[in-house]
Amino acid sequence: MAKPPTDPNLAPEPPEWPLQREASAKSYTYENERGWRRYRMLRPCRGMYHDVRRRLPYYWSDIVDAFTYRTIASTIRMYFVNLLPAVAYTLDMYRRTGEFFGITEALFSSALAAMVFSILGVQPLTIVGITGLISLFNYTIYDIISLYDVSLYPSFMAWTGIWAAVFHWAIAVFNLCDYMRYVTDFSSESFGMYVGIIYMIKGVEELVYEFEQHGATAGYLSCIIAILYFASIYSLEKLGQSTVWKPWFRGILADYAYVFATLFWVGFSHIPGRLKDADISKVPVTEAFRPTQPRGWLLDFWTLPVKWVFVALPFGLLLMLLFYYDHNVSSITAQARQFPLKKPGGFHWDFFLLGCTTFVAGILGLPMPNGLVPQAPVHTDSLTQYETELKIISTAEGAGTEIRRPVVKATAVVEQRVSHFLMGLALIGTMTGPLLTVLHTMPSALFAGVFFVVGWGSIESNSIVHRLVFLMSEHRFIQRDEPLLRVRPRAIGLFIGLQAAGVAATVAISQTIAAVGFPVLIILLIPLRTHVMPRWFLLSELEVLDDFTCTNRQVLASLGGAPALPEHSKEEDWGLERRRSEQRFGLHRQRAGSLKR
């Protein structure tokens, strides 16, 4: 997969890198250790130390490698893909936390995370920002606190952040990120489905709110804008994947689908006459660089009664569990095997940094940032050099009847930290007065559309859906080398049934006041997969149906080596579906909303 970069703009790999990679892959391992040294928790800071040691030699190249057009395209694309959903989630959170978390807080938090992770992060490809789940988490705590005394909310959130930060640091110090090796597609695809469904619900809620606050006319117009914005981005991205026009033009469509659609539909909503008269709601903004509420930036968290400080502890733990899964999975997908990465990543150090940003966000009253699950791989995608190759399949029917198929190959990734940094600068710029005014011209309906794009992308590309379609398809039209044919249909049904049950339970709990507990449900799927499910499936079936989410060797080096499941089978036997699809049809470009493939 990892061919040498063919683009002259890409610096060739220095000769010492392969040696470094080889050495670092071996340095952080527990394989040949004996006695107490085998226990990862007893070797504090070992993961963090190796993370930094592994990546530091590449720091200079992280800057100089960035001088290529891809960095510009990536910065613009990521600015939109990060900002638009963040604003969308914040609109929701703003309303449901008594207007405590507003646009300024969201921008501040996103910019803070971008600065910290682009400068200090071991893996600068992992984009960190505001997710829909932190919005869900924050307003559920608000609902709970309102049952007692709503004035406690700011300092309570500060303590939740402080506790969560402490747990983060503990996880990082005691090398507990290593357990992410055991995450398989069983849980990560369920998580992707859960996120997709929650986002679709949020989009509808956004539109319902428009009806309630601005009346039927604004409501119906908002529905139209949301639907057509979704259709615009969806069609532009489909066109970008087609074989119409030249590859460079298709590349522009795919890179800037969000930009074009956003500019068009914001302009559309301002056309004088009926459209402007409908008076649909716009993004609410406040004074530049000031918190939304009349308060100083630093919350007076020391005034919280001691009783409440300890009530915040379990919430901090739940927040850490959410980030443990969400951030690490997003980091893994940003470094998925399909991308020919050459530089190493690191989970322990980045999780430690995430603790720091959680702490700062907590005491400043910002929504806590973490790895963006559907968007993180988009950053790597936007930095990847793709080539569409022609695959000719000769048939037995004779000359001229061969089948021509476009196969997308990833030749290289511009691995650097400049695009992440520039995107952060752009976010800081957005916090200034003039650009806040621009943001204020955007109709809220657009963000319902953003929810639909991100949510539907996550659902459409989900393997649960693909397997459901497989089960319902007419048998005779299925290609004979389809690996799913080797699995009993009943087993496929049971597998996706278990996933669907997990998703349904998590979606259901998210609609109640117990919503903060949803990370527990997601994480429970991991032991269900490793300890219970092998009894119900044949090993050969699990090899087809499931795969380790983390399969990149570079990534496994930071997690202390490849995982060993009870089933004990060779790594090469896993991920058959993905391998076959990549071999036959090439890579699917990472669409904004899709978790994988």
Add this chain to the structure above:
Amino acid sequence: MAKPPTDPNLAPEPPEWPLQREASAKSYTYENERGWRRYRMLRPCRGMYHDVRRRLPYYWSDIVDAFTYRTIASTIRMYFVNLLPAVAYTLDMYRRTGEFFGITEALFSSALAAMVFSILGVQPLTIVGITGLISLFNYTIYDIISLYDVSLYPSFMAWTGIWAAVFHWAIAVFNLCDYMRYVTDFSSESFGMYVGIIYMIKGVEELVYEFEQHGATAGYLSCIIAILYFASIYSLEKLGQSTVWKPWFRGILADYAYVFATLFWVGFSHIPGRLKDADISKVPVTEAFRPTQPRGWLLDFWTLPVKWVFVALPFGLLLMLLFYYDHNVSSITAQARQFPLKKPGGFHWDFFLLGCTTFVAGILGLPMPNGLVPQAPVHTDSLTQYETELKIISTAEGAGTEIRRPVVKATAVVEQRVSHFLMGLALIGTMTGPLLTVLHTMPSALFAGVFFVVGWGSIESNSIVHRLVFLMSEHRFIQRDEPLLRVRPRAIGLFIGLQAAGVAATVAISQTIAAVGFPVLIILLIPLRTHVMPRWFLLSELEVLDDFTCTNRQVLASLGGAPALPEHSKEEDWGLERRRSEQRFGLHRQRAGSLKR
């Protein structure tokens, strides 16, 4: 193509039919004639006589063959596919003719046509009803008459109908339908494109009208209903063409897409609360079996001043030209080669009948019915037994890698006149009080959606669009046996450029008061193709780019034999694209809005 019917429900073909077909194909010809007998116009009624003689022996089988499930499915589907667009066009016509032509007139006219053509027609497969073009024609005359004296409109329309009827009879008597042999895809695809664009415009106008009459709230809600109704039918029909679920279930989806979507969205618009409060407009209906205006059914056309009687003459001629092209093309597409028809058709006799319905519609003040261009082939499609076969293409890559492709084959058509007759009965039933009330519950917005479905179907399946996509596609991914590769790209560009220019001119004229002249433009495309274009293209290029619209041998028997273009090439050399596509991918099922393929 015409395999013997495999369905036990279908009566086997009696042994005398092939002999009859052979004899009748030879009886109406001018090939071996000498002297004045060679001139078709000098042999009046010859075409009509042979039409009836050819078809009469099949009349009994037209009734008994109908006892199969397909007839029921076809009746229900055609009722919707005929009624919904007719109501859509009438809504437009109603507003723009001073409320002269209303729903009652449209239903009466459709029912009249269905009764006449199902009982007396030589080709009962050709569904006759209200088209969008007659609506355009009628309200343009209204615009012209309003410049003088609007009270003349009813009797002027009556005389237009009378003159048109006279011209129809003349065309039928003098065998002039024979010239339809020379219609090629060059003009018929342009016509399909023109119809598609006009319908899309009508859909938008319908929505604009809603804004103007019922305000912004009703307007925006109408847009939503129109968009989602379009999306529902489009998705249901796509699902029907996929390989998901069993063939019988997909068949139900394809057969009843209109039924399901219409029931759902009518219900949706009546959900109490915000949706009902938006008060969107409904189909306007009047008393059952009474004209919309307070008048008797028979117009007092004899009171029209003689001057105006003769002013109506050129309008009658234009109306006849429209029907000459529109009706005969719809009849040809209803008998396209892709359908394995066994019974003969006839153009002269049916055009004579069309003169009669035009006459009756004229003096009763009904919109004149004629063959429905996008919907006529849907009737034949709904009566066709399709089988999805598996085509296995072995590849050079080894076992298990062969490519499996569904290929749709048409095995037989239930050729009968009962479904057409029952559909007519259903239309008469709709004219009664209770069912008119049901019709009145339907929101006008739905019919904007109908315009989009029919219009977009006609545009999407149009060869102008396909060739434009071909020209823009990356060359290397085009299959090598694609016939278009044998044509100079410049020639393809010129060909579709000429078509686009014709379409643009016709669409432009349709927006002016000169709109009644559009049939002339369409018909001028035929001599442009036969007399001018051969100078600009190589014969081999035209063979790829163009094809005779009428290619079915059964059909050509009624038109006095196969046509001879100046180019003089063998019939087998034409229609290469269609043949290749059918061989490789099978037939495309006839979607409601698509002219061909």
